[in-house]
Amino acid sequence: MFDPEDLAAIREAKAEWETESHDPAVDSAGQRHAEFTTDTEGQSVDPLYTPADVADLEYDADLGFPGEEPFTRGVYATMYRGRLWTMRQYAGMGTARETNERFRYLIDEGSSGLSMAFDLPTQMGYDSDASMARGEVGRSGVAIDTLADFERVFEGIPLEEVSTSMTINAPAAVLLAMYVAVGDRQGVPRAELRGTIQNDVMKEYIARNLYIYPPEPSMRLVTDVFDFCADETPKFNTISVSGYHIREAGSTAAQEVAFTLANGIAYVEAAIDAGLDVDAFAPRISFFFNAHNDVLEETAKFRAARRLWARIMEDRFDAADPDAKRLKFHAQTGGSTLTAQQVENNVVRVAYQALAAVLGGAQSLHTNGKDEALALPTERSVRTALRTQQILAHESGVADTIDPLAGSYYVESLTDGIEERAREIIEEVDRRGGMLPAVESGWVQRRIREVAFERQREIEEGERIIVGVNAYETDEEPAIDLQEVDPDLERDQRERLAAVKADRDADAVDDALADVRAAARGDRNLLPPIVTAVKRYATVQEVCDVLREEFGEYRPESGSTAM
Incomplete structure (x- = not known):
C-alpha cells in the first residue's frame, strides 16, 4: 500500500522527531507511565504511529470493502447507513x-x-x-x-x-x-x-x-x-x-x-x-x-x-x-x-x-x-x-460512515497484532489436538486463570486504576433503588408447575418422552420429538432427565477446570 522510498523517509523523519522533539520533552516534563500498554493484551503502545507501522498492509487482502471479503470493514455493504x-x-x-x-x-x-x-x-x-x-x-x-x-x-x-x-x-x-x-x-x-x-x-x-x-x-x-x-x-x-x-x-x-x-x-x-x-x-x-x-x-x-x-x-x-x-x-x-x-x-x-x-x-x-x-x-x-x-x-x-477508524495507523496496527496473537493461540490449540482436548486437559482454563490472577494483582497493588475502587474513592455512597425479588416467587412458581402437571395428559407426555428416548438411542434428529414433548407440556427437567439417563452427566477430571 505504501511506496518503499516513502516508508524509508517516514522512518527517518520519525527517528529525528523522537531525538529532537519527543525525548527532550519527556526528559523535561516526564510522562504518566514508564511504559504504556493496551488494557488487556499488555501490548506496548508507542507514542506515535505512522505508515511504517503498517508497512505490510495490503488493502485488498487485509481490508477490502464493507460486505466483501475479508470483511474487516464490516459484513454488510451499507452497515449502519442502511x-x-x-x-x-x-x-x-x-x-x-x-x-x-x-x-x-x-x-x-x-x-x-x-x-x-x-x-x-x-x-x-x-x-x-x-x-x-x-x-x-x-x-x-x-x-x-x-x-x-x-x-x-x-x-x-x-x-x-x-x-x-x-x-x-x-x-x-x-x-x-x-x-x-x-x-x-x-x-x-x-x-x-x-x-x-x-x-x-x-x-x-x-x-x-x-x-x-x-x-x-x-x-x-x-x-x-x-x-x-x-x-x-x-x-x-x-x-x-x-x-x-x-x-x-x-x-x-x-x-x-x-x-x-x-x-x-x-x-x-x-x-x-x-x-x-x-x-x-x-x-x-x-x-x-x-x-x-x-x-x-x-x-x-x-x-x-x-x-x-x-x-x-x-x-x-x-x-x-x-x-x-x-x-x-x-x-x-x-x-x-x-x-x-x-x-x-x-x-x-x-x-x-x-x-x-x-x-x-x-x-x-x-x-x-x-x-x-x-x-x-x-x-x-x-x-x-x-x-x-x-x-x-x-x-x-x-x-453515519462505515468503519470510521479504518486507516488509523494505530488501529490497523492493533488489528494486525490481535489477529496474529489469536492465530498463534489457535495453532497451539491445534497442536494439542483441538479445542475439546485443550479444554479437557485444563490448558485453556489455566491460560485464562493466569491472566485473571495477574490483572487482580495489578488492581490490588494500584498498578491498574479502577475509578472509585482503588482511586478517586468517596466515603459516602448515594442510596439507590435496587430491583427486588418477590420472596413468594419460588412458591408461586412451584404451584403453577403443579397445576400444569395436574391438567396435562400424562399418558401423552409419557409417550412423547419415550420417543425422545428412542431418538437419543438412535441417530434421529432430537428436535422433532422434543418439540412434540414440550407441546404436550413435558417439563424442561423431564426432557433433560431422559437425555441425562441416555447420555450421562459430565464430570470433569480433578484439576481440569478452573472457573
Whole structure:
C-alpha cells in the first residue's frame, strides 16, 4: 500500500522527531507511565504511529470493502447507513408474567430485539420443584418449567415481528423447541421466526460450568439444532459462539478471539462430521463478544475477529458461499467491569464500551444497567442503558460512515497484532489436538486463570486504576433503588408447575418422552420429538432427565477446570 522510498523517509523523519522533539520533552516534563500498554493484551503502545507501522498492509487482502471479503470493514455493504444494529436489552425477571411486562416495556421504549435471561435451574435443566432448584428459582433470570411459561412470556408479543435471543446452552434444544411451539400456537410460519439460540456448550466447559452432558452428546445436540433449523427455521441463528464469558473469566482480547474462534472451528468440524454442508449451516453461525474499556483495542479486536474467521472458513473448510465466511456478532458491555462502588460511573463505562462495539461493527448490542453489579437492573437503569444506544445511533455521528477508524495507523496496527496473537493461540490449540482436548486437559482454563490472577494483582497493588475502587474513592455512597425479588416467587412458581402437571395428559407426555428416548438411542434428529414433548407440556427437567439417563452427566477430571 505504501511506496518503499516513502516508508524509508517516514522512518527517518520519525527517528529525528523522537531525538529532537519527543525525548527532550519527556526528559523535561516526564510522562504518566514508564511504559504504556493496551488494557488487556499488555501490548506496548508507542507514542506515535505512522505508515511504517503498517508497512505490510495490503488493502485488498487485509481490508477490502464493507460486505466483501475479508470483511474487516464490516459484513454488510451499507452497515449502519442502511440499518442500525439491533438494540437488545437482556431481560429475565423471575416469573413469566414479569418478563412479559419487561419485554413489553422495552419494546415500547424502542428496543428492536428481545434478549432472554433464564434462571440457574432452567440453565441446568432442572424444574422449579427440584431440590437442586431451592433458593435459585427466578433469581438470575426467568424460571421456565413448561411451555405454559413460554406462552406467558410471549403473550401479546407477535413472534413474526420481533427477533429474540435466548441465552441458554446445555438445554438449548428444549428451549428452542418451546419457542418453535409458541410460534406454531401463534400461527407464525417457522420460516419467519427470527432470533438466536446461544447453544454454545463448549464455553461452559471453559468458563461457566453450566453443562449437563459429556462433550460428545452435547455436540450432537448442537449439530441437531443446526440441521433442524436449516430445514425449519432458516432465519434463526443456530448458535452464538460466545467469547463474552471467556472474557468475563479474565482472558485477554486475543485469547477471547482465539478461544471463541477455536470453539467455532470445533462446531463446524462436528457439523461436517455429521454430514452437513458447510455452506448450508455456516451462514447461521453467529458470535457473541464482550465490549471492554479500551475503546481502540476493542474496536481492533472486532475487526481482527472478522478477518480471521473469514480466512479460517476459506482455508480450513473450503467454504465457497461468502455468507459462510461472514462473522456476525452480538456484543454486550463488560459485566466484570461494573463496580458496586460509585455505581453511577458504570453509566460512563457502558457508554464507552458501547462506542467500541459500534465502531467495531456489531450487528446487535446489549448495554448493561448501571446497577447490575448489585442486582437485576431496574426499569430506570434499563432505560438509561437503552438510551445510551439510541444516543450513539442518532446523535453521535459514529453510525453515519462505515468503519470510521479504518486507516488509523494505530488501529490497523492493533488489528494486525490481535489477529496474529489469536492465530498463534489457535495453532497451539491445534497442536494439542483441538479445542475439546485443550479444554479437557485444563490448558485453556489455566491460560485464562493466569491472566485473571495477574490483572487482580495489578488492581490490588494500584498498578491498574479502577475509578472509585482503588482511586478517586468517596466515603459516602448515594442510596439507590435496587430491583427486588418477590420472596413468594419460588412458591408461586412451584404451584403453577403443579397445576400444569395436574391438567396435562400424562399418558401423552409419557409417550412423547419415550420417543425422545428412542431418538437419543438412535441417530434421529432430537428436535422433532422434543418439540412434540414440550407441546404436550413435558417439563424442561423431564426432557433433560431422559437425555441425562441416555447420555450421562459430565464430570470433569480433578484439576481440569478452573472457573
